Amino acid sequence: MTAEIIDGKAFAAGIREKVAAEVARVKAAGVTPGLAVILVGEDPASEVYVGHKHKATVAAGMESFEYRLPADVPEAELFALIDRLNADPAVHGILCQFPVPDHLDERRTVARIDPAKDVDGLSVVNAGLLATGGDALTPCTPLGCLMLLRDRLGDMSGLSAVVIGRSNLFGKPMAQLLLRENCTVTMAHSRTRDLDQVCRGADILVAAVGRAQMVKGDWVKPGATVIDVGITRVPHPDLPGKTRLVGDVDFAEAVEVAGAITPVPGGVGPMTIACLLANTLTACCRTHGLPAPEGLTA
């Protein structure tokens, strides 16, 4: 058996088109969704991400606002900017690109953002809404995985899902989303005993630990849907001095066992920005009392 390879790039392109179509709809109602991105300092990787986000936002027909602050910006100044954006009716989503320099605190920064504009879904309020069944803004990567799973599986009710990794950014919200889909959800992590056996029980296996190729083929239940959230650069096996990107799953092995699997790269990765756009649109719709876009929320 060889698994279907889930084309996250194509699927994400579809989501971005869908967002663009919905943006056109709300614009016709007189509102233009707007996303503000704050970049503190000059981390080159962050510069690249912020650039991608800007381009995607504009491509979807939304307003993109960029704010670049010096690496030594005092917290008070960052917070003053966030306060202004919280109050700005043209801004529906706000995100501060992490990591921020050491003198700033990520938790405090996220907490400063109006939860209704917290399109990264990282605030305590959005985590609480997600945990209690409210209308949360959901972190982008787990939301993207949910969309891929829904597309592949439809009704997930009663399926056994195992999430490896319990970060606030991914593992915990992913578990909540799968629980909402009526999966039986197991949260596994570094302390889990017999992890291979736990994984073998999973109809849906989601790996997000950041350990290259940790999940072996014989950890995968035949026919399972495998979502690989990890991304690690490792030495290339055939090209000396070169590197390549791999996930948390040993793809070559797992593809022989799984029913479907996301590759790395080109699987989950492209969904993140697509879901950031979706969340900005959702935040805009909720603020203006417009119906939330179908298929773009949890």
Place this chain on the structure above:
Amino acid sequence: MTAEIIDGKAFAAGIREKVAAEVARVKAAGVTPGLAVILVGEDPASEVYVGHKHKATVAAGMESFEYRLPADVPEAELFALIDRLNADPAVHGILCQFPVPDHLDERRTVARIDPAKDVDGLSVVNAGLLATGGDALTPCTPLGCLMLLRDRLGDMSGLSAVVIGRSNLFGKPMAQLLLRENCTVTMAHSRTRDLDQVCRGADILVAAVGRAQMVKGDWVKPGATVIDVGITRVPHPDLPGKTRLVGDVDFAEAVEVAGAITPVPGGVGPMTIACLLANTLTACCRTHGLPAPEGLTA
């Protein structure tokens, strides 16, 4: 094998003594913890609960404030009272006894309470803090179960825990607490397939579904710790016309297999009020910048 029967009544009495000792300590520092309970209408069961809470609060050396509102109280009037209590420095914990009459909304009511005084731990903010590893006020019944488990098992790291039931009040926070203890946590529920098999994998089995004696002896892993949160009144098997209370676990069967088990009644039940007192003390200590009481928090 016959399980150790966990005496929740005795353990809860110990917690209440511990709270009383800590209350004496904070009083010596010049602060008296205070709990305000709001009762809307005249539900007889609620009257009994509120009475118990009042007595326990006073017995622990804390201030008890009771507010009784008529069944038809307008929401605005209830909220005005909550606002006053939020602002009152003598009040460290506020709870509104549920259920409230139909014209009132539980979610909105809880949301009105200052999260720092939400000693039932039911607000979105406290759920979010619990989910993200912050200093939450934790719902009382799961906190009580956690205390019983810590007392019995000590370090739970790597143990497999299954929670049946996914309510906001119990199952979801219980799962979060067990995850914090580094258990591998499975959230099971009405849609779970092969629930008996899922349960048989559990070193810690927590049942909270409200279905009398649903969990059979052969669902229990030999030596497991079983926490029974259900409580249902059923016809007495031997005394016609009489009733008795049973849990979600078939106690007579499970006691032969488990390593330890909570009875119903006398297991988890008595822990709830003890944890309400603990939470009020915790809220008071946090408000006043005093060290949080050891062993009384998550």
